[in-house]
Amino acid sequence: MLKSLKESKSWRPFSWLYRKSGLKSVVYSRSLKKLVRTISIEDFLRLSNPSLVLKRKSAPYNLSMPFQIESGPMPFEDQQAMLKILSFLDPNYVFEFGTNWGVTTAIFAQNTSPSCKIYTLDICREMFDEETIKKDRELNMVLSKENVGWAYKQLQEASKVKQIFQDSLKLNWKEADYPDFFDIIFVDACHKYNYVKSDTENSIKKLKTGGILLWHDYYPDVSAWTDVFRYINDFAKTYQPVFHLKRTHIAAWIKA
Numbered sequence: 597m598l599k600s601l602k603e604s605k606s607w608r609p610f611s612w613l614y615r616k617s618g619l620k621s622v623v624y625s626r627s628l629k630k631l632v633r634t635i636s637i638e639d640f641l642r643l644s645n646p647s648l649v650l651k652r653k654s655a656p657y658n659l660s661m662p663f664q665i666e667s668g669p670m671p672f673e674d675q676q677a678m679l680k681i682l683s684f685l686d687p688n689y690v691f692e693f694g695t696n697w698g699v700t701t702a703i704f705a706q707n708t709s710p711s712c713k714i715y716t717l718d719i720c721r722e723m724f725d726e727e728t729i730k731k732d733r734e735l736n737m738v739l740s741k742e743n744v745g746w747a748y749k750q751l752q753e754a755s756k757v758k759q760i761f762q763d764s765l766k767l768n769w770k771e772a773d774y775p776d777f778f779d780i781i782f783v784d785a786c787h788k789y790n791y792v793k794s795d796t797e798n799s800i801k802k803l804k805t806g807g808i809l810l811w812h813d814y815y816p817d818v819s820a821w822t823d824v825f826r827y828i829n830d831f832a833k834t835y836q837p838v839f840h841l842k843r844t845h846i847a848a849w850i851k852a
Contacts, residue, residue, distance in 0.1 A: 631832035632847060634816060634840040637677045640848060641684050669699040670812065674844045678782075681808060681848075682707045687779030691802065692716040693764055693795045694785030694812075696737075698745035705753035715774065717760040717767065718744050718785065734786050765794050769802055777804035784812035789823040796831060803851045814847035816840050 670678070682704070688711065690704050695718035704714045720741035721729065729735040739746075745759050760772070764785050781799040785791060792811070799809050813821040814828055828847050832838040838849045 630816070631829050631836070632814075632816070632838045632840050634842050636842045637680050637844075640839055640841060641680065643850065669697070671845065674812065674846055675700075675703060677841050677844045677846055678703055678810075679707055681780065681810070685779055685808065688712055689775045689778045690714045690780045690782070691774075691778045691799070692782045692784065693799075694718055694783070695745045695759065696739065696784075697743065698748040700782065700784065701745060701757055702748040702751055702753075705748050705751055705756050708756070710756070712756055713775065714757045715760060715778075716745065716748075716757060717762055717764055719763055720744050720761055723761070723763075734788065764791060764798070767794075767798055769798070774802065776802075777807065778802050779804060779807050780810065781807070782810045782812065787813060787821045787824050789827050792824055792827040796827070800851070805851055807851050809849045809851065811847040813845050814840055815845060 669675070678700070687708060690708065690712065692701060692704065692714065695701055695716040698716070701714060701716045704712075708714070719738055721738050722741050724735060724738075729738070741761065744761075745757070748754055748757055778799075781803050783792065783795045783799060785795060796809070796811070803809055811824065811828055813824050815821060815825060818825050828838060831849075835849060838847060840847050
């Protein structure tokens with residue numbers, strides 16, 4: 597039906613609205629063959645991957661925060677999935693694309709060993725002029741330098757975190773004193789296709805064998821952030837298997 601409408605003379609007045617409303621992206625995304633399979637977090641952690649060493653942490657999960665954040669934190673189910681992964685892997689090094697208020701960073705800091713080092717990268721409003729910010733939906737969500745990472749800075753574990761201010765497209769692993777490899781890398785920065793692609797490609801280079809790459813804002817029903825959905829399904833054409841963690845907005849991949 598849509599194909600017939602596009603070929604008709606009456607289509608032209610609607611073509612601009614079709615593109616700008618995001619409907620074009622949704623229709624295109626839903627036409628793709630989905631290569632990402634949905635499984636439970638427990639099944640994901642039980643995968644028979646010889647390079648994935650599961651180590652259950654004895655300490656209980658900690659989601660307690662001595663503050664309230666009105667916007668930004670992941671849904672509760674996503675946080676629970678993240679906690680289970682941290683509990684099993686007990687990582688030494690974690691990298692996060694996209695700090696925002698730093699709630700997820702705080703979860704990393706509170707639920708890893710005292711020796712774990714967490715690197716979190718983000719941009720801040722001071723890096724752009726206001727006119728540029730107004731024109732870009734994602735830049736409108738960017739915080740001031742003072743507020744980026746505010747949540748984790750309230751914790752005594754804040755000393756485990758290294759904050760990086762940089763456009764992730766310009767990330768060069770050789771420019772700073774990063775560890776050789778990370779155990780977990782979490783991609784949750786800019787949701788545009790080229791950013792998700794670049795952040796993922798950078799992640800693969802620094803993820804250890806048996807390490808876990810996680811993407812946030814993966815919606816299997818393509819109801820939001822269609823570029824994230826599109827890229828992860830494109831990624832899955834080459835790097836199988838890729839999973840969507842059931843009842844979450846998280847996609848995951850283990851580096852074999």
